[in-house]
Amino acid sequence: IAGITQAPTSQILAAGRRMTLRCTQDMRHNAMYWYRQDLGLGLRLIHYSNTAGTTGKGEVPDGYSVSRANTDDFPLTLASAVPSQTSVYFCASSDRAGADTQYFGPGTRLTVL
């Protein structure tokens, strides 16, 4: 069982380009999340999905969009990347929203130049 996989592992992107970060989980968890971690800081929630077909905004959603077409996949899209979006992005999942522990993927390091 792989748990949560993220792709790519790292990426350098020119400002203004569109980028989709991929996240797949094989635990059949209902809830999924995207966080960003800036240098020396804890993680902040970007978007979440409590179940397939639903999404919600987290603490720092501007400039990002998500979709949840099925249980396993939760891609994060940057429509027009800006340098302030340089960060490490973590996908996470939990059996259900609210009470359950969130488990994290390995992260994607994104640099926007």
Next chain:
Amino acid sequence: AQTVTQSQPEMSVQEAETVTLSCTYDTSESDYYLFWYKQPPSRQMILVIRQEAYKQQNATENRFSVNFQKAAKSFSLKISDSQLGDAAMYFCAYLRDAGNMLTFGGGTRLMVKP
């Protein structure tokens, strides 16, 4: 809004000794969950331990235990018999009941000296 504070940016411990990492939080909720996550240089976020606020008993996981003081809003992590592999960033995190967002502290970097 909930906040989580880790007042120790860095800590060091001798191998085989015990170290305690501090965490305080602010909330008006009565039902919530608290976590410690470990982030080694590989950057993977690894769950160390979880505490439900409604449980009075402190959680333990092998060499890791917590001191949960609900009235004081304090949630410290004790690592016993420290090992070189324990060296990492440690993050305290809060999740309110029925919430989606983990609120993280700023982290404590733990160094383990051989």
